[in-house]
Amino acid sequence: MSLAALNGRDLLSLADLSEAELLGLLDLAANLKTGEVQPQCRQVLGLLFSKASTRTRVSFSVAMYQLGGQVLDLNASVTQVGRGEPLMDTARVLDRYLDIVAIRTFAQAELETFAHYAKIPVINALTDLEHPCQILADLQTIQESFGQLSGLTVSYFGDGNNVAHSLMIGCALAGIHVRIATPADYQPLPEIIEQTRRIAGDRSQVIITDDPKAAAEGSHVLYTDVWASMGQEDLAESRIPIFQPYQINANLLSLADSEAIVLHCLPAHRGEEITEDVMEGSQSRIWDEAENRLHAQKALLVSTLGVLES
Structure with a gap:
């Protein structure tokens, strides 16, 4: 076009x-x-x-x-x-x-x-x-991996932050089902959720949940970000026990689609929001994502x- x-x-x-x-x-x-x-x-x-x-x-x-x-x-x-x-x-x-x-x-x-x-x-x-520029690269990476966007499911785990907001909007525009798994007090902003559902219409689902296992089930993409964004460094230590159940690790990845890929917008705190073995594993597309x-x-x-x- x-x-x-x-x-x-x-x-x-x-x-x-x-x-x-x-x-x-x-x-x-x-x-x-x-x-x-x-x-x-x-x-x-x-x-x-x-x-x-x-x-x-x-x-x-x-x-x-x-x-x-x-x-x-x-x-x-x-x-x-x-x-x-x-x-x-x-x-x-x-x-x-x-x-x-x-x-x-x-x-x-x-x-x-x-x-x-x-x-x-x-x-x-x-x-x-x-963070719209990040999500353009993410969607490019997903398209490279699956040859399509519409009909896939992307699941995000962690803080309902700026990356989560843009990911939701980008997925809705592309016809991707999106699941956001966060602790109850850390969900995306209500106005972003409403906007995303309006964009998605009947083409795709927008699910907000506090259940990481349900979000991972059968998903094609598992995505995470740091648990404390820039400017929140003083909160990082206190957030670890709150967000621990949302870590992308081998157990969570095993619930996803067998061909699922893993994304992280970087920088990563290995051992916190994502484990070393998953980040360096065969299903990781993090470095392709960064290049894109x-x-x-x-x-x-x-x-x-x-x-x-x-």
Whole structure:
């Protein structure tokens, strides 16, 4: 399909995409990975990150360099953002210099403020509410493993955080059944659950449960994330006994489909949310998933910048 409609658009949430646009991005990512298409650009990407990053920072940078563009690292410590310049002012200035910007910050409202005042495409590189770029790579990895998306079941275990939110939305758009297994007090936000069920409609199920075994039963994908996200490090130790039943280990994996794969958005705390043997086992696709951050984000860049070859 043509992705021309994404030219100049923001991606603040996966819900900003239609099903056709999502699937189109995944097809493009697959073609970029094989080298079937090789678009080039000379634009400049700004990375405005208020949180630490390895995969997102490096994959965006490498993607832009491989496309022939340039990258400016605009972390708060080297810009006036760190000294309190209003975001609306920063947005209007960077809009005059950059062609596109990826923002990693805490509040979704900060991302939305920047997008309101900037005319260039703004990409959500992670907020406390969502992590859409991660899920594009996850869906690409799932599609590579099974040759399809619609009708599969993805089960997430752990904290109902930003990754869980975007995973739910992405699965709903793709027609994937999604099960979120969390302790009762750590479920995804009610408004995200409602939004996801609205997107899913009658095509797929959205199940929220506190029973990890029920969530794993017959599932095609077992997915987890750290039990304490960035900014919650002081809670990490206290959360271990609460989340222990949600660890992806050999016993939980044995309940899944025999061809099931395991995903983790990384970084991982081995021995906590996932065991060493599962992470390094034959059903793990974690390293493919990490690689696909590069290809999925490259697809997003060329689509929103409008540099696709005709």
